[in-house]
Amino acid sequence: MFQSFEVTARPEQGPPRLKALRQELIGEGLDGFLIPRADAHQGEYVAPHDDRLAWLSGFTGSAGFCCALRDVAGVFIDGRYRTQVKAQVAADFTPVPWPEVSLAEWLKEQLPQGGKVGFDPWLHTPGQIALTTDALAGTGIVLQTCDNLVDRIWTDQPAPPMLPAKPHPIEFAGESHASKRERLAKDLAEAGQLAAVITLPDSHNWLLNIRGADIPRNPVAHGFAVLHSDATVDLYMAAEKLGGIMDYLGSDVRCHAPDAFLPALQRLDGPVRLDKQTVPLIVADALGERLQWGDDPCAMPKACKNEAEISGSAAAHLRDGAALCELLAWLDAQAPDTVTETEVVSQLEAARRRDNALQDISFETIAGTGPNGAIMHYRVTEETDSLLEEGQLIVLDSGGQYLDGTTDITRTVAIGTPPAEARAAFTRVLSGMIAMSRLRWPEGLAGSHIEAVGRMPLWLAGQDFDHGLGHGVGAYLSVHEGPQRLSRISQVPLQPGMILSNEPGYYREGAFGIRIENLLVVRKAPALPGGDDHRKMLCWETLSFAPIDKRLIDPELLDQDARDWLNSYHAEVAEKIGPRLSSATKLWLDAATAPI
Missing domain, CATH: 3.40.350.10 (Creatinase/prolidase N-terminal domain)
Known part of the structure; x- marks a missing residue:
C-alpha cells in the first residue's frame, strides 16, 4: 500500500x-x-x-x-x-x-x-x-x-517538504513553458499590468511545466512565482528542489530563495495583478497600492486542457479502468464477511502499481462499507476497519497520478444481496449521473446553471446530497482543480477542454452511502441531424470506463433513454477495457457489462 x-x-x-x-x-x-x-x-x-x-x-x-x-x-x-x-x-x-x-x-x-x-x-x-x-x-x-x-x-512539527522538482515532458504538457509564459504575459501587457504574483503551486507548476512531490498525492513543488509582462518569471523556491530543473527552465526564469519573496515584492513596480481569493493577505500588504485585483492568470488556461493533455488523460483512464476492473472482479469472488476495507484498498493500489506510468495515487483511497460509506470522505483506519458484510454496500472512490493524466473514479458495489431501499436510491443516483452525461447545453453556462440535472431524480424522491456534483481535475496535477465546478455556487462558464467529475450520491447516516463518479471533458457539441444550429452547444465526452454494478439497479426506476445510455456505455467499457485484462477478469467483465 x-x-x-x-x-x-x-x-x-x-x-x-x-x-x-x-x-x-x-x-x-x-x-x-x-x-x-x-x-x-x-x-x-x-x-x-x-x-x-x-x-x-x-x-x-x-x-x-x-x-x-x-x-x-x-x-x-x-x-x-x-x-x-x-x-x-x-x-x-x-x-x-x-x-x-x-x-x-x-x-x-x-x-x-x-x-x-x-x-x-x-x-x-x-x-x-x-x-x-x-x-x-x-x-x-x-x-x-x-x-x-x-x-x-507543535513541538514535533514535521519539517517543510524539500523533495526535488522535475520537468514535465512536453509530450504530456502539449505546450512549452516559453509559449505559456509569452501567452499569459501578453494578457498582462494588454491589461496594463507589469506583473502577476502566483502563489498556487499547481498554477506556477503548470506555467513552468514542472512537477514535484511537496504535497501528498499531488505532484506539485512549493514555491512562489512572479510572472512579468516581458514573459520572464522570478521563481522563489528552495534550492533543494531546483537542482534538476535549472537548465531546463533557462535564463528567462530567475530562481531565488523563498526568503527573498516578500522583500522583492516591496521593490516591485506596479501595477501588479493579485487574485484576492488565492493569495495570502501578507502578499497584498507587501504590495500596497501597487496591486490590482484580478484572476490568477494561469487558472483558465490551465483548466482548458489542450489535445495532448486530453489524450494523455484518456490513455491514463483506460489503464486505470483496467486496474479497477481487476479489483472489482477480485472483490466479486470473495464471500461476504471475509474481506476488510483495508484489504480492498491494498488490492486496488497493488493493481494500479502494475502500471509503470503510475507515480502515486491521486488521493487517499475511500473504501467505506455499511455506515462508513455514509461518511463522504471516509478514510479507513485501524480503529474503523470493517468487514464487508452480507447485504451492505461499499463506496470505492479512488484514483491515480500518472505521468499522462490524473484519474478519479467512484463505484458503489453490492456485497451479497442489497436491500431494496439501497437499490432504489442507487438507481436514482445513476439516473442523475446518466442525465448529466447525456446533457447538451448552450455555450456560456456555468456549473451552477446545469448541476441540478444530476440531482433531479433524487429531488423527485425527496432526497439529495451535500457535496457538489463535480469538481475540476488537473492534468497530472491536483485531483481537485479550479476554477470550474459543477456546483450551485459556481459562476465560471464551462469551456471546451475542461475536465470535471460527475458524481451524484446519496448518504443515509448509520446505514449506507452511494456515489457513482466518472470524469468528463467538455467538448463542442456536433450538430444534430435535422437541427437548426440555433445556439452553439457544448457536450461531454466520457473519460472513465468501468462497469456500474447492475445488481444495485432497479430496472423499474430506469427509463428507456437511461437504459440505452447504460448499455451503450457498458459496451464501450467491454470494448476499451476488455483487451487489457487477465482472462479471468475478462470473463467477469463480459458478464458485468451485459445489456440490461
Missing part, C-alpha cells in the same frame, strides 16, 4: 493541545485564534508541516477551520463532513455548520462584549479577512495579525 502522509490525531489528544494554545492566547492578550486548513500557498491540499487543523482538533477533512477562543473552540465544517467530524474531535471542540453559520455570526454570539482574534496573515486571503471584518463592523470584535500560535506549541 502507498504510504499515508496525513497528520492524524486521536480525539483524546485534542484537549491538552487546545489547553496549550489557550495559554498562548493569554500570553498574547488575545481572545481567540483562527486555525484554517491552509498553507502559505493557499492550495486545497497541505503538507504534513502545515496540517495544523488536523493536529490540533483531529479533524482531517479537506476543508474547514477552527476558531479557538478561551472558553470554546468551534470547528467549522460544511455538509460533506458533518458525520465525519463527530468521530474525530473531542467534546472540547464544537462542530459548527458552515457556511450556514458564518464565522462573524458565531463570534458575535461568543464575544458579545467584543474581543481580539488573532490570525496568521500567511494562511488567510484578503477576501476571507475582508468578508469577516466587514460583517463584524460595529461589534468591537477585531481580527489582527500575529505569529502562528499553533507552531509555537
Whole structure:
C-alpha cells in the first residue's frame, strides 16, 4: 500500500493541545485564534508541516477551520463532513455548520462584549479577512495579525517538504513553458499590468511545466512565482528542489530563495495583478497600492486542457479502468464477511502499481462499507476497519497520478444481496449521473446553471446530497482543480477542454452511502441531424470506463433513454477495457457489462 502522509490525531489528544494554545492566547492578550486548513500557498491540499487543523482538533477533512477562543473552540465544517467530524474531535471542540453559520455570526454570539482574534496573515486571503471584518463592523470584535500560535506549541512539527522538482515532458504538457509564459504575459501587457504574483503551486507548476512531490498525492513543488509582462518569471523556491530543473527552465526564469519573496515584492513596480481569493493577505500588504485585483492568470488556461493533455488523460483512464476492473472482479469472488476495507484498498493500489506510468495515487483511497460509506470522505483506519458484510454496500472512490493524466473514479458495489431501499436510491443516483452525461447545453453556462440535472431524480424522491456534483481535475496535477465546478455556487462558464467529475450520491447516516463518479471533458457539441444550429452547444465526452454494478439497479426506476445510455456505455467499457485484462477478469467483465 502507498504510504499515508496525513497528520492524524486521536480525539483524546485534542484537549491538552487546545489547553496549550489557550495559554498562548493569554500570553498574547488575545481572545481567540483562527486555525484554517491552509498553507502559505493557499492550495486545497497541505503538507504534513502545515496540517495544523488536523493536529490540533483531529479533524482531517479537506476543508474547514477552527476558531479557538478561551472558553470554546468551534470547528467549522460544511455538509460533506458533518458525520465525519463527530468521530474525530473531542467534546472540547464544537462542530459548527458552515457556511450556514458564518464565522462573524458565531463570534458575535461568543464575544458579545467584543474581543481580539488573532490570525496568521500567511494562511488567510484578503477576501476571507475582508468578508469577516466587514460583517463584524460595529461589534468591537477585531481580527489582527500575529505569529502562528499553533507552531509555537507543535513541538514535533514535521519539517517543510524539500523533495526535488522535475520537468514535465512536453509530450504530456502539449505546450512549452516559453509559449505559456509569452501567452499569459501578453494578457498582462494588454491589461496594463507589469506583473502577476502566483502563489498556487499547481498554477506556477503548470506555467513552468514542472512537477514535484511537496504535497501528498499531488505532484506539485512549493514555491512562489512572479510572472512579468516581458514573459520572464522570478521563481522563489528552495534550492533543494531546483537542482534538476535549472537548465531546463533557462535564463528567462530567475530562481531565488523563498526568503527573498516578500522583500522583492516591496521593490516591485506596479501595477501588479493579485487574485484576492488565492493569495495570502501578507502578499497584498507587501504590495500596497501597487496591486490590482484580478484572476490568477494561469487558472483558465490551465483548466482548458489542450489535445495532448486530453489524450494523455484518456490513455491514463483506460489503464486505470483496467486496474479497477481487476479489483472489482477480485472483490466479486470473495464471500461476504471475509474481506476488510483495508484489504480492498491494498488490492486496488497493488493493481494500479502494475502500471509503470503510475507515480502515486491521486488521493487517499475511500473504501467505506455499511455506515462508513455514509461518511463522504471516509478514510479507513485501524480503529474503523470493517468487514464487508452480507447485504451492505461499499463506496470505492479512488484514483491515480500518472505521468499522462490524473484519474478519479467512484463505484458503489453490492456485497451479497442489497436491500431494496439501497437499490432504489442507487438507481436514482445513476439516473442523475446518466442525465448529466447525456446533457447538451448552450455555450456560456456555468456549473451552477446545469448541476441540478444530476440531482433531479433524487429531488423527485425527496432526497439529495451535500457535496457538489463535480469538481475540476488537473492534468497530472491536483485531483481537485479550479476554477470550474459543477456546483450551485459556481459562476465560471464551462469551456471546451475542461475536465470535471460527475458524481451524484446519496448518504443515509448509520446505514449506507452511494456515489457513482466518472470524469468528463467538455467538448463542442456536433450538430444534430435535422437541427437548426440555433445556439452553439457544448457536450461531454466520457473519460472513465468501468462497469456500474447492475445488481444495485432497479430496472423499474430506469427509463428507456437511461437504459440505452447504460448499455451503450457498458459496451464501450467491454470494448476499451476488455483487451487489457487477465482472462479471468475478462470473463467477469463480459458478464458485468451485459445489456440490461
